[in-house]
Amino acid sequence: MRIWYGILSVAAATLLGIGAGCTTEAVKPASLTAGTSSAASTVSKTQFVGSDTCQKCHEDEFKTWKGTSHSRMVRTVKDGLLKDSLDNWAKDAKGNAGPTKANITGTPAKLDDVVYVIGSKWKQRFLVKNPLTGNHQFLDKQWNRASNAWEGYGQKNDWETQCATCHATGYKITAYDPKNTAAMKVSMTEMNTGCEACHGPGAVHAKSKKAADIFNPRKASKAEADKVCGYCHIRVENDQWLTAQGNHSEHMPHPVMGESYKAGQDDWTKWYPEKLLAPGVHAEDAINKNYPNTDLNNAFFIDEAAQKSGYFEGRKHHQEYQEHLQSKHAKQGKAGCLDCHSLHVVEGKKTVAPGDTCKTCHNDAKTADYKAMMPGLSQTAGGLFVRSHTFNPNPRKGGTTGDMLPPPVYAYPK
Numbered sequence: 001m002r003i004w005y006g007i008l009s010v011a012a013a014t015l016l017g018i019g020a021g022c023t024t025e026a027v028k029p030a031s032l033t034a035g036t037s038s039a040a041s042t043v044s045k046t047q048f049v050g051s052d053t054c055q056k057c058h059e060d061e062f063k064t065w066k067g068t069s070h071s072r073m074v075r076t077v078k079d080g081l082l083k084d085s086l087d088n089w090a091k092d093a094k095g096n097a098g099p100t101k102a103n104i105t106g107t108p109a110k111l112d113d114v115v116y117v118i119g120s121k122w123k124q125r126f127l128v129k130n131p132l133t134g135n136h137q138f139l140d141k142q143w144n145r146a147s148n149a150w151e152g153y154g155q156k157n158d159w160e161t162q163c164a165t166c167h168a169t170g171y172k173i174t175a176y177d178p179k180n181t182a183a184m185k186v187s188m189t190e191m192n193t194g195c196e197a198c199h200g201p202g203a204v205h206a207k208s209k210k211a212a213d214i215f216n217p218r219k220a221s222k223a224e225a226d227k228v229c230g231y232c233h234i235r236v237e238n239d240q241w242l243t244a245q246g247n248h249s250e251h252m253p254h255p256v257m258g259e260s261y262k263a264g265q266d267d268w269t270k271w272y273p274e275k276l277l278a279p280g281v282h283a284e285d286a287i288n289k290n291y292p293n294t295d296l297n298n299a300f301f302i303d304e305a306a307q308k309s310g311y312f313e314g315r316k317h318h319q320e321y322q323e324h325l326q327s328k329h330a331k332q333g334k335a336g337c338l339d340c341h342s343l344h345v346v347e348g349k350k351t352v353a354p355g356d357t358c359k360t361c362h363n364d365a366k367t368a369d370y371k372a373m374m375p376g377l378s379q380t381a382g383g384l385f386v387r388s389h390t391f392n393p394n395p396r397k398g399g400t401t402g403d404m405l406p407p408p409v410y411a412y413p414k
Contacts, residue, residue: 021133044203046201046259050190062195074116074167077114082120082410100141102138103154115136116136116191120408123142123381124143125138139153140152144383144384146383146400173186173253198228198229200214201260218346229321233319234321235279235319240255280322298315311392317385324337328391374391377396386402387403
């Protein structure tokens with residue numbers, strides 16, 4: 001339950017050098033570094049090494065992970081720009097103008113200014129530098145793949161201090177002054193959801209090569225494994241760590257400055273409960289009520305049908321964990337995230353096809369049909385939705401979902 005203390009006023013931002021707000025640096029395990037001293041050869045269970053290190057021994061897992069959205073959320077223009085975004089940059093076929101300005105500074109922006117693109121399956125957003133903080137800010141439009149059109153996007157917080165814990169691995173806040181949040185500094189081991197986002201820091205394992213020295217979600221209880229997915233597939237409002245602009249943030253950095261979330265070691269569900277609004281996770285934050293004037297406003301269906309059924313489906317995206325916790329799958333321990341989803345091959349076995357797994361437990365046509373049981377209800381862009389994960393036996397009528405769209409086509413194919 002979050003106790004509101006009010007948004008702290010932000011001191012005037014000091015102009016920092018470009019890139020000063022965030023660093024990306026993978027730390028090599030000592031065993032892979034030649035000429036280290038005995039002191040330097042000691043590795044820590046909190047030390048991240050980066051996915052490229054994992055690839056050296058886990059080539060098949062790495063290769064299949066590279067084909068997932070987890071590895072492709074944040075990319076350079078050359079690596080990830082959609083062809084439709086490029087072809088319609090000035091104006092789409094419906095007459096909508098493309099991105100023209102940065103959301104925070106309000107300065108004019110063009111495609112050449114874009115440093116990173118975010119997403120490609122449902123929609124695509126665009127990041128340019130924010131000279132006030134050294135971080136990155138969004139442009140004012142996003143490309144909607146369902147409508148093939150531009151639509152407004154108003155996010156006015158730095159990406160690094162609003163979204164990055166779930167679009168990066170080994171993320172940590174390295175400097176923070178609540179009276180001057182614009183001076184906040186962060187670092188990350190790598191962009192995107194890498195191996196260690198789900199398996200925890202890998203330095204000890206990379207040195208020992210022992211399975212016992214790395215977290216394996218498939219060998220944990222379903223509830224514990226689900227928490228790893230839930231760390232990102234959730235909607236919260238955080239007052240423990242404000243954004244660089246002094247607003248509530250939507251992600252969950254580690255409660256200790258200088259530390260990162262460590263899958264298999266940290267229980268994020270117990271972090272700073274007085275400063276975090278987390279409906280459906282914190283007992284005090286009921287999921288069957290609304291939270292006006294927060295990012296959780298109208299986040300779940302709480303109408304008469306929901307109150308009667310006891311299923312409160314999400315209305316906004318990245319809320320799958322809060323939905324899953326309501327399901328019989330979770331409550332009865334029958335199925336967890338990894339029973340239906342796999343992010344890479346495991347010991348040479350094929351990855352799980354989510355749409356096929358329902359049939360392994362359900363015999364009747366309705367419950368075995370994921371399209372019927374998991375309607376698109378959580379809006380991620382105009383007219384485009386993420387499938388529900390409550391498994392309500394009387395599901396609502398849904399809309400277009402990402403799996404209904406053709407594969408993305410990129411502007412600069414390799």
